[in-house]
Amino acid sequence: MTGRRAVPAEKRSRHPTEVRRRQVVRAALELISEQGIAGVSARDIARHAGVSPGTITYHFSGVREIIAEAIALEIDEYYTPLMAELRTLGPREALSRLVEALFTPETERHWRMWFEYWLAGLHDDDFVDRQAGRYATWQGQIRDIIVAGQDAGVFTSGDAAEVAVRFVALTDGLALQWLRGVPPLTGEQARDHLRRFAADELGA
Amino acid sequence: MTGRRAVPAEKRSRHPTEVRRRQVVRAALELISEQGIAGVSARDIARHAGVSPGTITYHFSGVREIIAEAIALEIDEYYTPLMAELRTLGPREALSRLVEALFTPETERHWRMWFEYWLAGLHDDDFVDRQAGRYATWQGQIRDIIVAGQDAGVFTSGDAAEVAVRFVALTDGLALQWLRGVPPLTGEQARDHLRRFAADELGA
Amino acid sequence: MTGRRAVPAEKRSRHPTEVRRRQVVRAALELISEQGIAGVSARDIARHAGVSPGTITYHFSGVREIIAEAIALEIDEYYTPLMAELRTLGPREALSRLVEALFTPETERHWRMWFEYWLAGLHDDDFVDRQAGRYATWQGQIRDIIVAGQDAGVFTSGDAAEVAVRFVALTDGLALQWLRGVPPLTGEQARDHLRRFAADELGA
Amino acid sequence: MTGRRAVPAEKRSRHPTEVRRRQVVRAALELISEQGIAGVSARDIARHAGVSPGTITYHFSGVREIIAEAIALEIDEYYTPLMAELRTLGPREALSRLVEALFTPETERHWRMWFEYWLAGLHDDDFVDRQAGRYATWQGQIRDIIVAGQDAGVFTSGDAAEVAVRFVALTDGLALQWLRGVPPLTGEQARDHLRRFAADELGA
């Protein structure tokens, strides 16, 4: 009796594939953000999702697929509403709102997952392509805000794409320091650094 | 009392512990930079170093110790000579030389290791303290260069520690983009971004 | 994330956990009685039970658990029916029947296991508690027979608990000589020694 | 650095084989009585003896030989002086002195070793012959005391060899209870049981 059984939430319920997939991916997401990609096993995911190991491999080609989907889910849930909101705002307000949305306690999980994902991509080609697309999107949306601001005359002119590269790089780098917490960098300090950067580079 | 016996080996070389340890750590370093921390096993390291598994655990308390030493070795080999060189230069030249030393092909392995290390620290307390020390050192040395430059009147005045935080963050973030290569960011472009940052923030 | 894959097995039978556990414990029991606790490995047990090593750790928390269960099984299979039988007899017949049941060829394995168990308890606290309980039960049941006999006037009066201590000690000590076989002590001789003891101490 | 080095008591001292053997056997004896035969490794013995593992196998054919010698040493150190003393006494005093020498705190180690030895002999033919000899000697010496007492008219007549068998068995069995301590049996209680036995069987 090794206690490896799944919690029999509701014995042998049948669901369409999509429902089961979401259930499993959601469980994986929680585990990855707590323990990292290297720290979760297929069994863990199954148990946490309340299904059997067999169900996992029935619906997925392997753990790798689950992890990829979990990260995709996480990223989509973070960016999709944020970006939708930003599109309703003017450039200045959009930039300001974006900075406020970064480094908040609720986004910590997101950043952990992002770096897990990024690093997995270093050694695992399966992840690289998806990663590239997401990164390009993220950077592109920031560039668009900058361009809009420059067109509207509220941001200093300059190469918007290049400023976006620096903005994203600075954000990532600040997240690394904020997440690790040593030397301590609070979310508010991290946001101040970004505001300072925006003021210098865009006059915002 | 388990009646084990050794079968004649084919060849066998003897070395003092320190020599073997270096050999093994060097082998581990190569594997980690290629496959990541999660991708190397004690057996892999032994095979790559040309020794038996027993030799590994004879000289080390476990794989973890080897990995920690490999990363320490990598970081020391990168920073120690660079920092020694920078100390011989004036602030303006030091900053310029530092930027030139970043994002070069030879340093790619270093950056991979650095991020592996960072990630390991997220979920593994053994790594956190060492990491914190190294991070503080690195950031502190950059701050010192900035302070020296401000004292010499060659850099714009401002909060040196804060500028150092941003400089380090930007460097890490650019390294992430440079390493991934998608969207493409060359080493020279990455350096240009840093130079632009230095010009804006320090008037350098 | 280690990319393991299973290769098609040749045959595979499915059983409920309890069935497999019994099968494995039974296999362990045979091995322990032949080779001793120190001489059996998880692999041995798996092979002997006709299952894979993974099956062993799927159903048990570790070898220790298997060994503990094997010994418990052995002891229960020996004592439970014997004690049930004795309870149906009068004191004089019970004592007589008990002596006849000792040192028979079928009980050799039992005694080997008992001493394995006992000795394991010297260095392994996990075993001590269970051992203590079993020993107390065994001694207590003998004492109860003596008390019943004294109450019925068929045994000489005296401190029943103390006689039980000596009876059990003599039994254990005779078993040690009988099992080892050097100097030779047959089962019948051992039983005669016990009968002689009973006659002296209880007038039985 | 695994801390497996021997304490370099006095670097590379040279001794005749016999001196080194004794040193190693003595170290083994201490370890076995603390941790049991199964719990000591060749390395442990080497470290505890302050010599290198190589020295161990230079002087001995293997760990098994060391263990056998350690037990022989223990038994000799216990019995030789005791038996020498008993030979100087009359039968009644000899028996009385023998009982007093049993189950004392100083003899606990001896009994542990004795049972370790006994168990090892069950599965290991190397031990059986030596064991048999020692057991025969021990039992024979007790028989001789009884015979002497019967000849002198101080002990009841009867089959001395058989009484010796029972005496030794009872002693072993009491030692098992005394060593385990559950249910509690003090040394003095154990000796009382033996005295009671001697009174019943020998009129002593």
Added chain:
DNA sequence: TATGAATGAGAGTTCATTCAT
């Protein structure tokens, strides 16, 4: 669709023994 028992390769580690020094 779902289960969960079963698999076996491979993980880190231990250890008696060998052998170059």
Added chain:
DNA sequence: AATGAATGAACTCTCATTCAT
């Protein structure tokens, strides 16, 4: 005589995956 680095088989345990039910 003595060392201690080196060996490699065997240890327990983990785990992604398979497959009979």
